[in-house]
Amino acid sequence: MLIIDCHCHAGKGDGLTGPWDTDAPLAAYLKWAQEAGIQKTVLFAAFHSDYAAANRQVARLVRQSPERFYGFAFVHAQRDRGRVLEMVGTAVQQYGFVGIKCHRYDARISREICDVARAFRLPVLYDVVGEISVVELLGEQYPDVNFIIPHLGSFSDDWRAQSGLIDQLVRFPNIYTDTSGVRRFDILQRALDRVGPANSCSVPTGRGCTLASS
Template structure:
């Protein structure tokens, strides 16, 4: 059965010298190869961890231009005074569709004035932000919707791996706030994805891999074997992302 598949979670870039193996030397050719093998139509891509995120976003733009129609650019920022300007630059000059924020790797204070300015831009311009919500990082992300922001908030990993406590908290958070979406990468307890569909509906569950190091084929299969309607699988694997990205 042929499905429209969009992968909402991929890191690309050279990375900073001395960065860890999952934060450097991730190039678009690697991603396109596994996309083709997994029959992924399009992938959202954003920078690995960098000291200079403006340069990193320029690098992502080059990759998007190299593979038009396959890669969808997102920016990424840290807790720096220039973060709001970088966000506006990504939207207006680079044509990006959204933003990635990682409180943990960037050591972002959830009360940071820099972060608030970024969130205010997202609220005004209505683009999605995908936040790392792995384990304790989720606690910091919860504060965004709790502060009253209504732009699309995507919780990457929805708690992560087999961590039932944090998965439950992510699902409960999405029940409470209708602008919160749950993304499926690194979720090993498949029943929790089924539970999320039951509790918040399939319209707010989004497929992602955390690629390109993680091959999309088993991640796609993870969704295909869920005990949910086929129409819900179509939504999770691509239609929800298509709607959210406006493509």
């Protein structure tokens, strides 16, 4: 089975407020990935004030090892409003990227992002930061777009959001998750028992392979 980690930040951010927007080097990660049997990895940028520039950084990393990496285009729903189509078009057509990444920390996901994902037939990895109610809207409004909700809905020990996302995974076939940062093994087991591995930790990419979180 091909194992693909679908959640790996890479490159340098420019915020300098914490690791998440400062630097995401790959050397240590690649060592851990090899030990875990991960053969391919989806890369997207660290938090950045200019995601067009940050996506170019990630594109350079992907070009260096195209057999090892996939790229997702990071976009900001508010700051990049009106140019998401252009940004994602560049990422897909010039960089060969295969998905979109956005984060509630930046701004709530927009219809613009979802429409662009539909147009390019791309999955969207959207970190809802515990606001799992939006998953209902995504599942209903965009049944033909695959959404990956990372961290089982909320990072670390937010078991209420994580338990709620499991219900949504059961009901919406286009909603997927990854398990990065989830520390409650009982929650992970519940997700597998109720949903199975097809939706609880993977998503089809359109390239005939499977994405699975580390």
